[in-house]
Structure formats: structure tokens, C-alpha cells
Amino acid sequence: xxxxxxxxxxxxxxxxxxxxxxxxxxxxxxxxxxxxxxxxxxxxxxxxxxxxxxxxxxxxxxxxxxxxxxxxxxxxxxxxxxxxxxxxxxxxxxxxxxxxxxxxxxxxxxxxxxxxxxxxxxxxxxxxxxxxxxxxxxxxxxxxxxxxxxxxxxxxxxxxxxxxxxxxxxxxxxxxxxxxxxxxxxxxxxxxxxxxxxxxxxxxxxxxxxxxxxxxxxxxxxxxxxxxxxxxxxxxxxxxxxxxxxxxxxxxxxxxxxxxxxxxxxxxxxx
Numbered sequence: 001x002x003x004x005x006x007x008x009x010x011x012x013x014x015x016x017x018x019x020x021x022x023x024x025x026x027x028x029x030x031x032x033x034x035x036x037x038x039x040x041x042x043x044x045x046x047x048x049x050x051x052x053x054x055x056x057x058x059x060x061x062x063x064x065x066x067x068x069x070x071x072x073x074x075x076x077x078x079x080x081x082x083x084x085x086x087x088x089x090x091x092x093x094x095x096x097x098x099x100x101x102x103x104x105x106x107x108x109x110x111x112x113x114x115x116x117x118x119x120x121x122x123x124x125x126x127x128x129x130x131x132x133x134x135x136x137x138x139x140x141x142x143x144x145x146x147x148x149x150x151x152x153x154x155x156x157x158x159x160x161x162x163x164x165x166x167x168x169x170x171x172x173x174x175x176x177x178x179x180x181x182x183x184x185x186x187x188x189x190x191x192x193x194x195x196x197x198x199x200x201x202x203x204x205x206x207x208x209x210x211x212x213x214x215x216x217x218x219x220x221x222x223x224x225x226x227x228x229x230x231x232x233x234x235x236x237x238x239x240x241x242x243x244x245x246x247x248x249x250x251x252x253x254x255x256x257x258x259x260x261x262x263x264x265x266x267x268x269x270x271x
Contacts, residue, residue, distance in 0.1 A: 017240050021248070029132070029140060036132055037079030044125045045072040046245045050235040051117035054227075056110050067118060074122050079129045086130045086264075124253040127260040135263065142193045143212070143259055147251045149189045150182035150213040151220070157181025166217075171224040179217055186213035208262070212255050219254025223247065 028039040048071040052064045132140050158178025166174040190209035198205070223246060227235065234243025 041072040041075040044075045047121045050244045050246045055113045075125045083133050127256040138198050146186045146189050147216045147255045149185035150216050153185025154178040154182030183213045215258045216251030216255045219250045223250035
């Protein structure tokens, strides 16, 4: 076991950045309302900038800024006026459109790829706002903390134990031991919420915790594959120790979209 990797300068910087980011995030989650919607729109704009500057070649500052404002505007408009339209009918139609577009344009012009990347960002932010507006803050906090715990547990266990690589061609540092550590961390968070905070007596919450951990790690791998296809290590250098905002929120994007489908189509039967 390599415990020395847990006290390196990089880890200290990573943990410090995580703590500093956690403070405003927690505040906006609990405040909710328009403040939360504007905050999500702000994050969407940054992720849009990261995607656009990576995909679109040659780089064009006017396109980057314009895309940022369009994405942020769409997220705010959805949050203010169209949250109630997030229904069992409209959600699969939009998701199907994303899949079809992805299959058609994944090999074509960079403008189309930029559009696809920003559509995914917008859709994931729609999911986050819908979850926060529609359900109690405890449920939303559980989803967010579950993803954070998964990422932290996977990092600690993977760095300490190492072992067989999870997807060496996509993300060489991820291991099966790390995935197991992430799942166990997610289960610990679910157990705490089950006992003290989340108003549910449904034991399937723990099954959802396992699935949520796996989904968030899949989201991380998808983003790693995206970066590898453009031969970059990080989506940007905005966050010390993490890279870009997209690097930090990839698991949340996947988990938010996944749990939105679950809650929408099961009427919370699984949670």
C-alpha cells in the first residue's frame, strides 16, 4: 500500500480547492430559488467555455463568449419558466434527440461537436435545477454528497492500494480497487442520510447508492475519453489540483441526469 501518495503536495492542493469550492456550493444549494438557478447558469457557462475552446479549432474568442452567454441564458430561462415542463413525455424526447445527434455528428465539423457538447451541458443543468426545485433539499444534498464521496473514496483507495486498472486506455490512474472504494463511500453517505436526514424507510436507497457511484464513475470515464480524443489532460486550469470545472463536475452531470430519469419514472419508488 502506498500511503505516501495521500500526503503529497498535489493532494493537499486538491483537498484545499475542494474545501474552498464546497462553501459556496453548499450555500447556494440550501438557499435554492433564483440564486441557485443563477449559480447553476454560471457553472454551465464555464463548462461551455471549456468545451468550446477545446473542440472548436481554430479558437475564436467571440464564439467562446457567445456560446457561454447562450448556454447561461437557456439555463436561467428554463429555471424561471419551464421547470414544470420537465415531464415524462418531454424528457425522453430530448434525451433521444441528444443520442441521435451524437451518432450523426460525432465525426463531422467542430461546430456541430461544440453544439452537441453544449446541449449535454444545458440538459444536465436542466436536470439539476429540476431536482432542486421539485424535491426536498435533503434528497438533492444526498445526490451531490454521494458523488463527492464516490470521487473521494475512489481517489484515496485507488491511490493507496492500486491494483488492476479499470480502463487503462481511457484513464490510466483508475483502478477496480478505487471503484470499490467509491462504492463503499457512497454507501456510507446513504447510511448516514438513511438514519438521520433523508425522510425514507426504503432500503433500496442503498442499491441506488451503489448504482449512483457506478454512474458517476462512468461519467468521469466518458469525460476522460473526451479529453483523450483531443489529447489534453484537463478541460482547463481553473481549479488547482483538479483542472477544469468539467473535470470536477463530470460525475455530477452523469448522476444528475440518471437520477432525474429514476425519480421521474418511478415516482420515488426506489428512494
